[in-house]
Amino acid sequence: MRERTHLEGAIKACQRLDQGLEDALTLIELGEAEDDADSVAEGEAALDGLKGEARRMELESLLSGEADANDCYLEVHAGAGGTEAQDWAEMLLRMYTRWAERKGYKVEYVEESAGEEAGLKSATIRVNGHNAYGWLKTESGVHRLVRISPYDSAARRHTSFTSVWVFPVIDDSIDIDIQEKDCRVDTYRSQGAGGQHVNTTDSAVRITHQPTGIVVQCQSERSQIQNRAKAWDMLRARLYERELQRREEAAQAEADSKTDIGWGHQIRSYVLQPYQMVKDLRTSVETSDPQRVLDGDLDPFMSAALAARVEAQNAAAES
Known part of the structure; x- marks a missing residue:
């Protein structure tokens, strides 16, 4: 339907x-x-x-991929750099939340690990809406921030990195075979700003898929049983996304070999000082208004990346 x-x-x-x-x-x-x-x-x-x-x-x-119409999970992980990198992770999470609101999508909190002084070490949200994964899938990669750090008393310029990972929510029609013996399940006490996300029991759940090293965690629900069920769903989704990625990389091997762009590499730079610019290193799309981008105006970057991906797929198919 x-x-x-x-x-x-x-x-x-x-x-x-x-x-x-x-x-x-x-x-x-x-x-x-x-x-x-x-x-x-x-x-x-x-x-x-x-x-x-x-x-x-x-x-x-352009959103015609196998899972493009699905909802998706979006993870952010602060890189090296302490408080500055953790603040950048929180800024990115806010950016994607604002973008989702512009699209009329619903955002659900899944997991959050707060930084020591400010910002986030990591966080996961679920974005619900038609084509959510199709739009956001091109955002996976490393995002670089250059600015005068508000956490540096000497007011020096800092460069920070945060990684973003996007994977689709999958339904029961997609069968993912997971052997429980290949997984380690850990429980821990939830973290967060308070309210329903913080409990006095070890209700949060972390699952590690040992053959692939994939780790998922959930603390959004009140009970360990609910968090465990949602974490298993997330693991199935991550393994499915991994297979989609493998297929895409195989199909675009020739096109990808001509560039330095790939999963896990830096994809976009956000410069706030000494000048202002946001530039996508894959498509060369740029703007001199970074605040607008950080407020969720990402469509120009996403559409260019989608178009480039489709062109690369077509080129690989023709060759």
């Missing part, structure tokens, strides 16, 4: 675009025939609006 609803929406959007184009051209033709400048201007304005709608639909058409 979800797939049918999506397809019906896509067909209706194309029909609306086609009808809008016909109406706008008719209005312009009538205006020119009757020398009515207002009608011509109205028709041209309608064409401009249709152009923006067509661009949005074109971007949506």
Whole structure:
């Protein structure tokens, strides 16, 4: 039913675009025939609006991967650098939360490990909404921040790194075989700002998949049983994403060999001092307004990365 609803929406959007184009051209033709400048201007304005709608639909058409329509998990992990790196991790989490709100997506807290003085050592959120994984999957990688650190009494410039990992939520129709003997399950006391996320018992759960080294953890629920169930779901999702990544890397081996871009490498730089700029190192898309980006305006970067990925896949298929 979800797939049918999506397809019906896509067909209706194309029909609306086609009808809008016909109406706008008719209005312009009538205006020119009757020398009515207002009608011509109205028709041209309608064409401009249709152009923006067509661009949005074109971007949506890039989200055709196997799991692109799914919800997703997003993890952030602070790199070396102490408080400065942990503050950067919290800034990135806020950025993605703001982006999700702009899209009308729902964000659920899953796990959080607070920094010693400020910021976050790590955190995981779940983003619920159509094509959430499709949009966010290009954000996996290392994000670099350059700024004058507010935590440095000498006001020196610091460079910090935080890694972002995105993987899709999978449903019961996808069978992932996990042997419990290959996993280590640990329980610990939840951390956080208070409320329902902090308990007086060891309710948080961490699962380590020993063959792959994948670690997932959950502390969002009140009981250990609920956290354990959600952690197993996350592990299934991580293993599924790992398989999707393996397939993609195999298909794009030739294209990837021509660049230094890859999973786990630096993908974007955010410079706040001495000048202001955000630049994506994969697509060269950049802006001189980093605050707007940190407030969630990520679509230009995501759409360019999606387009580049589709081009690379097509090139690999042709070769």
